[in-house]
Amino acid sequence: MxxxxxxxxxxxxGKRSGKSVSDRNGIIVLKNLTKKFSENVVLDxxxxxxxxxxxxxxxxxxxxxxxxxVKHLIMLLRPSSGEVYFKRRRIDNLDEKELNRVRTRFGxxxxxxxxxxxxxxxxxxxxxxxxxxxxxxxxxxxxxxKTKLAMVGLEGFQSFYPANLSGGQRKRxxxxxxxxxxxxxxxxxxxxxxxxxxxxxxxxxxxLKLQRELAVTSVVVTHxxxxxxxxxDRIIMLHHGKIIADGNDEHIRNHPHPVVQxxxxxxxxxxxxxxxxxxxTIFQAQFLPRDFEE
Ligand SMILES: Nc1ncnc2c1ncn2[C@@H]1O[C@H](COP(=O)(O)OP(=O)(O)OP(=O)(O)O)[C@@H](O)[C@H]1O
Ligand SMILES: [Mg+2]
Numbered sequence: 001m002x003x004x005x006x007x008x009x010x011x012x013x014g015k016r017s018g019k020s021v022s023d024r025n026g027i028i029v030l031k032n033l034t035k036k037f038s039e040n041v042v043l044d045x046x047x048x049x050x051x052x053x054x055x056x057x058x059x060x061x062x063x064x065x066x067x068x069x070v071k072h073l074i075m076l077l078r079p080s081s082g083e084v085y086f087k088r089r090r091i092d093n094l095d096e097k098e099l100n101r102v103r104t105r106f107g108x109x110x111x112x113x114x115x116x117x118x119x120x121x122x123x124x125x126x127x128x129x130x131x132x133x134x135x136x137x138x139x140x141x142x143x144x145x146k147t148k149l150a151m152v153g154l155e156g157f158q159s160f161y162p163a164n165l166s167g168g169q170r171k172r173x174x175x176x177x178x179x180x181x182x183x184x185x186x187x188x189x190x191x192x193x194x195x196x197x198x199x200x201x202x203x204x205x206x207x208l209k210l211q212r213e214l215a216v217t218s219v220v221v222t223h224x225x226x227x228x229x230x231x232x233d234r235i236i237m238l239h240h241g242k243i244i245a246d247g248n249d250e251h252i253r254n255h256p257h258p259v260v261q262x263x264x265x266x267x268x269x270x271x272x273x274x275x276x277x278x279x280x281t282i283f284q285a286q287f288l289p290r291d292f293e294e
Contacts, residue, residue, distance in 0.1 A: 027052040027185060027217050028073055033082035035068055042068050044241030045082070055211055055218040057228045060238035061263060066221040067111060069238065070187050073219060074106050075099050104132050107178035107186040115162040115170055115177075121149070122158040125177045132181070148176040152206055168199030175206060186210065188220040192227050200227060207231050225264050237263065
């Protein structure tokens with residue numbers, strides 16, 4: 001059955017990517033990618049090579065196009081112009097059926113990507129498998145669920161329902177689901193948002209572990225610079241539809257562009273301050289509950 005075949009493939013790829021990674025090891029390539037929503041140019045001629053077996057982190061202010069960029073890596077959005085390649089095969093012109101085959105090589109953990117409340121943890125994790133394959137041998141699937149839960153540190157949680165899990169545990173189940181098909185590439189959109197620092201660090205460790213043990217290629221969108229510095233081989237910053245910074249953590253920390261410095265140091269910029277000033281004084285009384293009125 002498919003599950004076994006996939007497992008062997010990942011192991012084989014893992015061995016290969018143990019060698020030094022160079023540009024020709026690009027697993028996903030974007031060429032001059034532009035995305036417009038009517039007049040709004042969100043991505044403006046982005047060219048980018050995502051290296052196999054590496055963790056690429058995408059940062060940038062809210063609304064700058066990080067989610068839009070990541071969705072183009074698996075054609076959940078189609079470019080207005082430009083090309084997208086996965087393993088040297090052009091994918092932006094494929095139909096949905098062909099794309100679904102390509103997507104089985106990916107795992108994704110999207111912003112607000114909720115679990116199905118009516119399904120148990122095990123059923124949630126096997127959802128992508130049941131969606132894509134005929135299952136002949138359920139014992140193999142049970143084994144797979146067990147392995148994935150162990151990877152995210154949730155052994156024995158198979159029969160729990162999402163309502164009985166903490167936020168961090170739910171994220172970890174969603175991650176187990178994302179890696180159910182032994183993907184070669186995992187896309188994460190803000191995987192640590194809303195988690196306390198310790199639970200966030202568990203997610204960081206899982207991303208590192210997937211890279212070390214299964215040679216998984218990861219693309220991670222995050223606002224969390226602690227996480228970015230910890231997991232990234234490469235950090236890319238988007239601003240006004242373009243990549244304004246691209247390099248390792250040291251390169252980003254020392255980047256001369258003021259927008260990069262403001263972002264990584266969490267400083268509000270002059271434009272945002274001007275908007276705040278222009279908005280006038282907050283009418284405080286509107287926030288007081290009625291009980292406070294004499
Ligand atoms: N389906 C859509 N239709 C129209 N506009 C869209 C669509 N999806 C995204 N946009 C616009 O594209 C821009 C970038 O959105 P995106 O979700 O990529 O931002 P982001 O960088 O991920 O922000 P955040 O950090 O808040 O998640 C925004 O201006 C948004 O309004
Ligand atoms: Mg987003």
